[in-house]
Amino acid sequence: xxxxxxxxxxxxxxxxxxxxxxxxxxxxxxxxxxxxxxxxxxxxxxxxxxxxxxxxxxxxxxxxxxxxxxxxxxxxxxxxxxxxxxxxxxxxxxxxxxxxxxxxxxxxxxxxxxxxxxxxxxxxxxxxxxxxxxxxxxxxxxxxxxxxxxxxxxxxxxxxxxxxxxxxxxxxxxxxxxxxxxxxxxxxxxxxxxxxxxxxxxxxxxxxxxxxxxxxxxxxxxxxxxxxxxxxxxxxxxxxxxxxxxxxxxxxxxxxxxxxxxxxxxxxxxxxxx
Ligand code: AG3
Numbered sequence: 449x450x451x452x453x454x455x456x457x458x459x460x461x462x463x464x465x466x467x468x469x470x471x472x473x474x475x476x477x478x479x480x481x482x483x484x485x486x487x488x489x490x491x492x493x494x495x496x497x498x499x500x501x502x503x504x505x506x507x508x509x510x511x512x513x514x515x516x517x518x519x520x521x522x523x524x525x526x527x528x529x530x531x532x533x534x535x536x537x538x539x540x541x542x543x544x545x546x547x548x549x550x551x552x553x554x555x556x557x558x559x560x561x562x563x564x565x566x567x568x569x570x571x572x573x574x575x576x577x578x579x580x581x582x583x584x585x586x587x588x589x590x591x592x593x594x595x596x597x598x599x600x601x602x603x604x605x606x607x608x609x610x611x612x613x614x615x616x617x618x619x620x621x622x623x624x625x626x627x628x629x630x631x632x633x634x635x636x637x638x639x640x641x642x643x644x645x646x647x648x649x650x651x652x653x654x655x656x657x658x659x660x661x662x663x664x665x666x667x668x669x670x671x672x673x674x675x676x677x678x679x680x681x682x683x684x685x686x687x688x689x690x691x692x693x694x695x696x697x698x699x700x701x702x703x704x705x706x707x708x709x710x711x712x713x714x715x716x717x718x719x720x721x722x
Contacts, residue, residue: 530586532603533559602635632682
């Protein structure tokens with residue numbers, strides 16, 4: 449059997465990997481959802497034929513989208529994840545002893561169900577008593593919850609289809625208003641090679657709302673270009689001035705205080721986007 453999965457990363461470029469077995473496939477009300485078993489990346493979750501997460505490299509993305517912000521805020525108690533139905537961000541958030549409540553707002557309940565069934569290493573924390581799972585539109589949720597969260601993580605798909613609104617200025621304003629007085633947010637903001645129009649727009653929008661705006665980088669091999677950006681908007685704390693001494697042992701495989709600081713060192717071709 450020679451069966452391959454292919455994601456068109458751009459109209460002119462693709463990533464392919466051999467599929468040992470299709471573990472699950474369905475059409476949800478929002479998207480096509482599939483979980484594949486692969487030799488190269490381990491189990492892989494794809495939405496509309498776009499790789500969302502794989503067992504091999506999910507730790508990079510989930511550690512960086514969470515710990516950089518959580519260690520920038522001195523006392524994050526209430527944390528919101530928008531999207532992220534696989535549960536990887538929630539798993540990392542719960543490593544922080546200050547966190548009292550981690551809320552997941554995922555629009556597609558089938559993503560949560562598939563992750564629970566086929567990706568237990570990633571979804572393992574979703575049943576924790578500190579976790580509240582809400583199936584709803586994240587855009588609506590931030591509009592309806594003002595002054596509520598110390599940190600918001602936008603763990604979205606690419607800016608097409610259901611996630612499009614998660615990249616616009618109106619949404620960042622609602623995120624700002626859903627944060628407490630010293631809150632901050634981190635969003636996944638795509639590739640510095642292939643999204644060179646999108647990233648400057650995001651940065652401008654976030655800058656027009658938050659006093660502290662920062663872009664940082666991490667390597668995620670299954671995403672286009674392998675180098676990925678995250679954007680932080682913060683009302684008060686600067687990730688470059690965070691006190692990273694005496695952190696609890698987070699048992700991470702990518703994030704460390706040195707990686708935290710290094711992630712903000714940008715090559716000129718990325719600096720250009722700011
Ligand atoms: N969110 C997906 C990031 C975008 C990936 N894009 C791509 N492969 N073209 C990840 C969700 C994991 N919690």
